[in-house]
Amino acid sequence: MKIGVLGGGAWGTALAQVAARGDTPVKLWAREPEVVESVNSAHENRAFLAGVALSPAIRATNVLDDLDECEALLVVVPAQFLRGVLTQLAVGARPLVLCAKGIEAGTRKLVAEIARELHPQAPVAVLSGPTFAHEVAKGLPTAVTLACEDDGLRNALAERLAGPAFRTYGSSDVTGAEIGGAVKNVLAIACGVVEGAGLGLNARAALIARGFAEMTRFGVARGGRPETLAGLSGLGDLVLTCSSTNSRNFSLGVGLGQGRPAAELLADRRTVAEGAATAPVLREAAAAAGVEMPVTAAVCALLEGAPVDAVVRSLLARPLRGEAV
Ligand SMILES: NC(=O)c1ccc[n+]([C@@H]2O[C@H](COP(=O)([O-])OP(=O)(O)OC[C@H]3O[C@@H](n4cnc5c(N)ncnc54)[C@H](O)[C@@H]3O)[C@@H](O)[C@H]2O)c1
Ligand SMILES: O=P(O)(O)OC[C@H](O)CO
Known part of the structure:
Protein backbone atom coordinates (compact mmCIF):
# COMPACT_ATOMS: atom_id res chain seq x y z
CA MET A 1 0.00 0.00 0.00
CA ASP A 173 -14.30 2.55 17.83
CA VAL A 174 -13.36 5.55 15.68
CA THR A 175 -15.23 8.07 17.84
CA GLY A 176 -13.74 6.85 21.12
CA ALA A 177 -10.21 6.96 19.67
CA GLU A 178 -10.72 10.51 18.43
CA ILE A 179 -12.23 11.84 21.63
CA GLY A 180 -9.38 10.58 23.81
CA GLY A 181 -6.81 12.46 21.70
CA ALA A 182 -8.81 15.68 21.50
CA VAL A 183 -9.72 15.87 25.20
CA LYS A 184 -6.30 14.93 26.58
CA ASN A 185 -4.79 18.03 24.95
CA VAL A 186 -7.08 20.23 27.05
CA LEU A 187 -6.36 18.27 30.24
CA ALA A 188 -2.60 18.50 29.54
CA ILE A 189 -2.88 22.31 29.66
CA ALA A 190 -4.47 21.95 33.11
CA CYS A 191 -1.62 19.71 34.31
CA GLY A 192 0.92 22.22 32.97
CA VAL A 193 -0.79 24.95 35.00
CA VAL A 194 -0.35 22.82 38.13
CA GLU A 195 3.37 22.59 37.35
CA GLY A 196 3.77 26.27 36.46
CA ALA A 197 1.91 27.44 39.57
CA GLY A 198 3.77 25.00 41.84
CA LEU A 199 0.59 23.26 43.03
CA GLY A 200 2.26 19.90 43.59
CA LEU A 201 2.16 16.31 42.42
CA ASN A 202 -1.00 15.39 44.36
CA ALA A 203 -2.87 18.03 42.39
CA ARG A 204 -1.54 16.68 39.11
CA ALA A 205 -2.58 13.11 39.93
CA ALA A 206 -6.03 14.34 40.97
CA LEU A 207 -6.39 16.21 37.69
CA ILE A 208 -5.36 13.19 35.64
CA ALA A 209 -7.91 10.97 37.43
CA ARG A 210 -10.78 13.49 37.43
CA GLY A 211 -9.86 14.59 33.91
CA PHE A 212 -10.10 10.98 32.80
CA ALA A 213 -13.57 10.83 34.43
CA GLU A 214 -14.75 13.83 32.40
CA MET A 215 -13.12 12.51 29.21
CA THR A 216 -15.03 9.25 29.72
CA ARG A 217 -18.36 10.99 30.42
CA PHE A 218 -18.03 13.07 27.27
CA GLY A 219 -16.72 10.21 25.14
CA VAL A 220 -19.56 7.87 26.12
CA ALA A 221 -22.14 10.64 25.54
CA ARG A 222 -20.78 11.06 21.99
CA GLY A 223 -20.95 7.30 21.29
CA GLY A 224 -17.39 6.20 22.20
CA ARG A 225 -16.73 3.08 24.27
CA PRO A 226 -15.31 3.23 27.83
CA GLU A 227 -12.66 0.60 27.02
CA THR A 228 -11.32 2.74 24.16
CA LEU A 229 -11.06 5.74 26.48
CA ALA A 230 -9.18 3.56 28.99
CA GLY A 231 -6.75 2.46 26.26
CA LEU A 232 -3.77 3.95 24.43
CA SER A 233 -5.67 6.75 22.68
CA GLY A 234 -7.34 7.93 25.91
CA LEU A 235 -5.73 7.20 29.25
CA GLY A 236 -2.38 6.27 27.66
CA ASP A 237 -2.05 9.59 25.89
CA LEU A 238 -3.43 11.50 28.87
CA VAL A 239 -0.69 10.11 31.14
CA LEU A 240 2.03 10.92 28.58
CA THR A 241 0.92 14.45 27.82
CA CYS A 242 0.14 15.36 31.43
CA SER A 243 3.62 14.50 32.66
CA SER A 244 6.17 16.09 30.35
CA THR A 245 7.26 19.51 29.15
CA ASN A 246 7.93 17.78 25.80
CA SER A 247 4.18 18.25 25.34
CA ARG A 248 3.33 21.58 23.70
CA ASN A 249 -0.03 21.60 25.51
CA PHE A 250 1.56 20.91 28.90
CA SER A 251 4.19 23.61 28.33
CA LEU A 252 1.50 26.12 27.33
CA GLY A 253 -0.14 25.32 30.68
CA VAL A 254 3.16 25.86 32.52
CA GLY A 255 3.27 29.40 31.08
CA LEU A 256 -0.34 30.05 32.10
CA GLY A 257 0.40 28.74 35.58
CA GLN A 258 3.26 31.24 35.81
CA GLY A 259 0.75 34.00 35.13
CA ARG A 260 1.63 34.73 31.48
CA PRO A 261 -1.29 35.56 29.15
CA ALA A 262 -2.37 32.95 26.60
CA ALA A 263 -2.08 35.36 23.66
CA GLU A 264 1.57 36.07 24.48
CA LEU A 265 2.38 32.36 24.92
CA LEU A 266 0.67 31.38 21.65
CA ALA A 267 2.21 34.25 19.66
CA ASP A 268 5.67 32.88 20.50
CA ARG A 269 5.09 29.53 18.80
CA ARG A 270 5.29 28.12 15.30
CA THR A 271 4.19 24.72 16.56
CA VAL A 272 0.62 23.84 17.39
CA ALA A 273 -0.94 23.40 20.87
CA GLU A 274 -4.27 21.91 19.78
CA GLY A 275 -5.77 22.07 23.28
CA ALA A 276 -5.95 25.89 23.17
CA ALA A 277 -8.31 25.80 20.18
CA THR A 278 -10.15 22.67 21.32
CA ALA A 279 -10.94 23.85 24.90
CA PRO A 280 -13.69 26.40 24.08
CA VAL A 281 -15.26 24.10 21.46
CA LEU A 282 -15.17 21.19 23.88
CA ARG A 283 -16.89 23.33 26.52
CA GLU A 284 -19.67 24.12 24.01
CA ALA A 285 -19.93 20.49 22.86
CA ALA A 286 -20.11 19.28 26.48
CA ALA A 287 -22.87 21.77 27.27
CA ALA A 288 -24.79 20.63 24.17
CA ALA A 289 -24.43 16.99 25.28
CA GLY A 290 -25.40 17.81 28.89
CA VAL A 291 -22.02 16.61 30.21
CA GLU A 292 -20.26 18.31 33.11
CA MET A 293 -16.57 19.03 32.37
CA PRO A 294 -15.23 21.24 35.19
CA VAL A 295 -11.53 20.85 34.34
CA THR A 296 -12.22 21.84 30.72
CA ALA A 297 -14.21 24.85 31.94
CA ALA A 298 -11.29 25.83 34.20
CA VAL A 299 -8.85 25.63 31.26
CA CYS A 300 -11.15 27.86 29.21
CA ALA A 301 -11.27 30.42 32.04
CA LEU A 302 -7.45 30.44 32.27
CA LEU A 303 -7.09 30.84 28.48
CA GLU A 304 -9.54 33.76 28.71
CA GLY A 305 -7.32 35.44 31.31
CA ALA A 306 -8.85 34.49 34.68
CA PRO A 307 -6.27 34.50 37.51
CA VAL A 308 -4.88 31.05 38.41
CA ASP A 309 -5.62 31.27 42.15
CA ALA A 310 -9.27 32.22 41.55
CA VAL A 311 -9.77 29.36 39.06
CA VAL A 312 -8.15 26.82 41.40
CA ARG A 313 -10.24 28.07 44.36
CA SER A 314 -13.47 27.73 42.43
CA LEU A 315 -12.61 24.22 41.18
CA LEU A 316 -11.90 23.09 44.75
CA ALA A 317 -15.01 24.79 46.16
CA ARG A 318 -17.46 22.87 43.96
CA PRO A 319 -20.07 20.86 45.93
CA LEU A 320 -18.76 17.50 47.14
CA ARG A 321 -19.93 14.51 45.09
CA GLY A 322 -19.54 10.75 44.77
CA GLU A 323 -16.45 9.67 42.87
CA ALA A 324 -18.26 7.38 40.44
CA VAL A 325 -20.96 9.88 39.43
N1 LIG B 1 3.96 16.46 17.50
C1 LIG B 1 3.53 15.36 18.08
O1 LIG B 1 4.26 14.73 18.85
C2 LIG B 1 2.15 14.83 17.77
C3 LIG B 1 1.87 13.50 18.08
C4 LIG B 1 0.60 13.00 17.82
C5 LIG B 1 -0.37 13.82 17.26
N2 LIG B 1 -0.05 15.11 16.97
C6 LIG B 1 -1.12 15.90 16.32
O2 LIG B 1 -0.79 16.04 14.94
C7 LIG B 1 -1.33 17.25 14.42
C8 LIG B 1 -0.23 18.01 13.72
O3 LIG B 1 0.71 18.42 14.69
P1 LIG B 1 2.27 18.52 14.43
O4 LIG B 1 2.93 18.28 15.74
O5 LIG B 1 2.66 17.70 13.28
O6 LIG B 1 2.40 20.07 14.02
P2 LIG B 1 3.64 21.04 14.29
O7 LIG B 1 3.33 21.86 15.49
O8 LIG B 1 4.91 20.30 14.27
O9 LIG B 1 3.60 21.97 13.01
C9 LIG B 1 2.53 22.85 12.74
C10 LIG B 1 1.80 22.33 11.54
O10 LIG B 1 0.69 23.18 11.29
C11 LIG B 1 0.66 23.44 9.91
N3 LIG B 1 -0.04 24.71 9.66
C12 LIG B 1 0.18 25.89 10.25
N4 LIG B 1 -0.65 26.83 9.72
C13 LIG B 1 -1.39 26.18 8.77
C14 LIG B 1 -2.41 26.57 7.88
N5 LIG B 1 -2.86 27.82 7.85
N6 LIG B 1 -2.95 25.65 7.06
C15 LIG B 1 -2.52 24.35 7.08
N7 LIG B 1 -1.55 23.91 7.92
C16 LIG B 1 -1.00 24.82 8.74
C17 LIG B 1 2.09 23.52 9.51
O11 LIG B 1 2.23 23.39 8.10
C18 LIG B 1 2.65 22.34 10.27
O12 LIG B 1 2.44 21.15 9.55
C19 LIG B 1 -1.95 17.97 15.62
O13 LIG B 1 -3.32 17.69 15.65
C20 LIG B 1 -1.27 17.32 16.83
O14 LIG B 1 -2.10 17.36 17.97
C21 LIG B 1 1.16 15.64 17.19
O1 LIG C 1 2.96 18.03 22.23
P1 LIG C 1 1.49 17.76 22.35
O2 LIG C 1 0.91 18.26 23.62
O3 LIG C 1 0.75 18.23 21.13
O4 LIG C 1 1.31 16.18 22.39
C1 LIG C 1 1.82 15.40 21.36
C2 LIG C 1 1.10 14.07 21.24
O5 LIG C 1 -0.28 14.28 21.06
C3 LIG C 1 1.37 13.14 22.37
O6 LIG C 1 0.74 11.91 22.12
Missing part, protein backbone atom coordinates in the same frame (compact mmCIF):
# COMPACT_ATOMS: atom_id res chain seq x y z
CA LYS A 2 1.67 3.23 -1.14
CA ILE A 3 1.31 5.83 1.59
CA GLY A 4 1.01 9.60 1.27
CA VAL A 5 1.19 11.92 4.26
CA LEU A 6 -0.63 15.26 4.38
CA GLY A 7 1.05 17.69 6.77
CA GLY A 8 4.78 18.28 7.22
CA GLY A 9 4.79 19.21 10.90
CA ALA A 10 6.56 17.07 13.50
CA TRP A 11 3.93 14.33 13.55
CA GLY A 12 3.40 14.08 9.80
CA THR A 13 7.15 13.80 9.35
CA ALA A 14 7.48 11.14 12.06
CA LEU A 15 4.66 9.12 10.49
CA ALA A 16 6.29 9.42 7.06
CA GLN A 17 9.40 7.94 8.70
CA VAL A 18 7.28 5.06 10.09
CA ALA A 19 5.72 4.39 6.68
CA ALA A 20 9.12 4.59 4.90
CA ARG A 21 10.58 1.72 6.96
CA GLY A 22 12.82 -0.46 4.80
CA ASP A 23 13.17 2.46 2.35
CA THR A 24 9.62 2.06 1.03
CA PRO A 25 8.80 5.25 -0.95
CA VAL A 26 6.49 7.71 0.85
CA LYS A 27 5.18 11.10 -0.36
CA LEU A 28 4.95 13.88 2.21
CA TRP A 29 2.91 17.01 1.44
CA ALA A 30 4.13 20.03 3.39
CA ARG A 31 2.72 23.54 3.22
CA GLU A 32 6.04 25.29 3.77
CA PRO A 33 8.54 25.35 0.84
CA GLU A 34 11.45 25.34 3.33
CA VAL A 35 10.21 22.04 4.77
CA VAL A 36 10.06 20.50 1.28
CA GLU A 37 13.57 21.74 0.54
CA SER A 38 15.01 20.56 3.85
CA VAL A 39 13.43 17.07 3.68
CA ASN A 40 14.46 16.49 0.07
CA SER A 41 17.97 17.86 0.22
CA ALA A 42 19.11 17.27 3.82
CA HIS A 43 16.73 14.42 4.83
CA GLU A 44 15.78 16.41 7.88
CA ASN A 45 12.76 18.58 8.73
CA ARG A 46 14.68 21.45 10.32
CA ALA A 47 11.56 23.55 10.93
CA PHE A 48 9.49 21.01 12.87
CA LEU A 49 11.60 17.91 13.67
CA ALA A 50 15.17 19.12 13.86
CA GLY A 51 17.94 16.67 14.63
CA VAL A 52 16.28 13.49 13.33
CA ALA A 53 17.78 11.82 10.25
CA LEU A 54 14.96 10.91 7.86
CA SER A 55 14.78 8.07 5.38
CA PRO A 56 15.79 9.17 1.86
CA ALA A 57 12.70 7.24 0.69
CA ILE A 58 10.58 10.17 1.95
CA ARG A 59 10.01 12.66 -0.87
CA ALA A 60 8.38 15.94 0.09
CA THR A 61 6.24 18.15 -2.13
CA ASN A 62 3.97 21.16 -1.75
CA VAL A 63 1.78 20.15 -4.68
CA LEU A 64 -1.27 18.25 -3.44
CA ASP A 65 -1.78 16.49 -6.79
CA ASP A 66 1.58 14.75 -6.29
CA LEU A 67 -0.23 12.53 -3.77
CA ASP A 68 -2.58 11.20 -6.49
CA GLU A 69 -0.44 8.06 -6.87
CA CYS A 70 -0.80 7.16 -3.16
CA GLU A 71 -3.24 4.41 -2.19
CA ALA A 72 -3.89 5.59 1.39
CA LEU A 73 -3.43 9.02 2.97
CA LEU A 74 -2.34 9.79 6.53
CA VAL A 75 -3.93 13.13 7.37
CA VAL A 76 -1.81 15.07 9.86
CA VAL A 77 -2.91 18.67 9.34
CA PRO A 78 -3.92 20.39 12.63
CA ALA A 79 -7.68 20.23 13.28
CA GLN A 80 -8.39 23.93 12.69
CA PHE A 81 -6.73 23.85 9.22
CA LEU A 82 -7.85 20.39 8.13
CA ARG A 83 -11.01 21.48 6.28
CA GLY A 84 -9.07 23.98 4.15
CA VAL A 85 -6.56 21.34 3.02
CA LEU A 86 -9.03 18.45 2.57
CA THR A 87 -11.29 20.68 0.46
CA GLN A 88 -8.51 21.11 -2.11
CA LEU A 89 -7.77 17.40 -2.41
CA ALA A 90 -9.29 14.86 -4.83
CA VAL A 91 -9.57 11.86 -2.50
CA GLY A 92 -12.02 9.57 -4.29
CA ALA A 93 -12.41 6.24 -2.49
CA ARG A 94 -8.92 6.18 -0.98
CA PRO A 95 -8.74 5.58 2.77
CA LEU A 96 -8.08 8.60 4.98
CA VAL A 97 -6.26 7.88 8.23
CA LEU A 98 -6.86 10.82 10.57
CA CYS A 99 -3.90 11.48 12.86
CA ALA A 100 -4.61 15.01 14.16
CA LYS A 101 -6.18 15.50 17.59
CA GLY A 102 -8.80 18.20 17.99
CA ILE A 103 -12.33 19.48 17.49
CA GLU A 104 -13.14 22.05 14.80
CA ALA A 105 -14.25 25.48 16.03
CA GLY A 106 -17.69 26.49 14.77
CA THR A 107 -18.85 23.04 13.61
CA ARG A 108 -17.78 21.14 16.79
CA LYS A 109 -16.76 18.27 14.51
CA LEU A 110 -14.07 15.72 15.28
CA VAL A 111 -11.51 15.33 12.50
CA ALA A 112 -12.98 12.06 11.15
CA GLU A 113 -16.38 13.77 10.99
CA ILE A 114 -14.85 16.55 8.85
CA ALA A 115 -13.30 13.92 6.56
CA ARG A 116 -16.61 12.05 6.20
CA GLU A 117 -18.47 15.28 5.42
CA LEU A 118 -16.03 16.36 2.70
CA HIS A 119 -15.21 12.95 1.21
CA PRO A 120 -18.16 10.61 1.81
CA GLN A 121 -16.72 7.95 -0.53
CA ALA A 122 -13.47 7.64 1.41
CA PRO A 123 -13.31 5.11 4.27
CA VAL A 124 -11.89 6.66 7.43
CA ALA A 125 -9.57 5.38 10.14
CA VAL A 126 -8.02 7.08 13.18
CA LEU A 127 -4.47 6.62 14.41
CA SER A 128 -3.98 7.95 17.95
CA GLY A 129 -2.08 7.25 21.15
CA PRO A 130 0.86 8.31 23.31
CA THR A 131 3.27 9.40 20.61
CA PHE A 132 5.81 12.19 20.95
CA ALA A 133 6.92 12.68 17.34
CA HIS A 134 10.66 12.88 18.09
CA GLU A 135 10.62 9.51 19.85
CA VAL A 136 8.66 7.82 17.06
CA ALA A 137 10.92 9.28 14.36
CA LYS A 138 13.99 8.00 16.21
CA GLY A 139 12.50 4.50 16.38
CA LEU A 140 11.88 4.38 20.15
CA PRO A 141 9.21 1.84 21.23
CA THR A 142 5.67 3.15 20.79
CA ALA A 143 2.14 1.68 20.70
CA VAL A 144 -0.95 3.26 19.11
CA THR A 145 -4.64 2.63 18.58
CA LEU A 146 -5.64 2.15 14.94
CA ALA A 147 -9.41 2.52 14.77
CA CYS A 148 -11.50 1.69 11.71
CA GLU A 149 -14.99 0.20 11.33
CA ASP A 150 -13.96 -1.94 8.36
CA ASP A 151 -12.12 -5.05 9.62
CA GLY A 152 -10.24 -5.66 6.36
CA LEU A 153 -9.00 -2.10 6.00
CA ARG A 154 -8.10 -1.89 9.71
CA ASN A 155 -5.98 -5.04 9.46
CA ALA A 156 -4.31 -3.88 6.24
CA LEU A 157 -3.40 -0.48 7.72
CA ALA A 158 -2.29 -1.99 11.03
CA GLU A 159 0.03 -4.41 9.17
CA ARG A 160 1.34 -1.74 6.82
CA LEU A 161 2.28 0.71 9.58
CA ALA A 162 3.45 -1.69 12.30
CA GLY A 163 7.17 -2.30 12.76
CA PRO A 164 9.61 -3.71 15.32
CA ALA A 165 9.24 -0.62 17.54
CA PHE A 166 5.79 0.60 16.42
CA ARG A 167 2.89 -1.55 17.60
CA THR A 168 -0.59 -0.93 16.25
CA TYR A 169 -3.60 -2.13 18.29
CA GLY A 170 -6.83 -2.42 16.30
CA SER A 171 -10.20 -1.05 17.39
CA SER A 172 -13.53 -0.50 15.64
